[in-house]
Amino acid sequence: MVKMIALYKQPKDKEAFDEHYKNVHTPITKKIPGLKKMKVTKITGSPMGESEYYLLCEMYYESHEALKKAMKTEEAKASAKDVMSFAGDIVTMMIGEEVDE
């Protein structure tokens, strides 16, 4: 499987972030055509104590082709625009493929 990964650093206002993420960003993102699964991980710390990161979101697609196609849709553009509006300064986006280890 191929996945788009969004890794967020600690937001200044966690409550406002959580509220927007859950009630605005997630519903917009789930509308992206071809999205198979969306998995959210709350970062709770690190082996050394605190972490500079807050949230990891993994969005699965069938293939790189399917992801590329999805990225061109209006729904994906709306999701990307929304991310930039509330977390543009703390988010890192990556594209990855799961491999057998």
Added chain:
Amino acid sequence: MVKMIALYKQPKDKEAFDEHYKNVHTPITKKIPGLKKMKVTKITGSPMGESEYYLLCEMYYESHEALKKAMKTEEAKASAKDVMSFAGDIVTMMIGEEVDE
């Protein structure tokens, strides 16, 4: 599920990294008691083109308690020591819990 996450930036020598990761680090890490699943994701890029990141590894445990217990074992210490030996300057460790989105 609770997971330990290792996020690696691009190594200087990818071939040496891959070789050590597959043949040395993965076998050591898989011996950690309580480890339920290890999922490796190759980072292939980002929506903007290249990514500064290279690899994401997610290691699953039953609970925070199980993870804490695992981290105290000799096997986990050997895995941590090995990571530091070949990727200490490019790895970021996080602890997270998957949530329903």
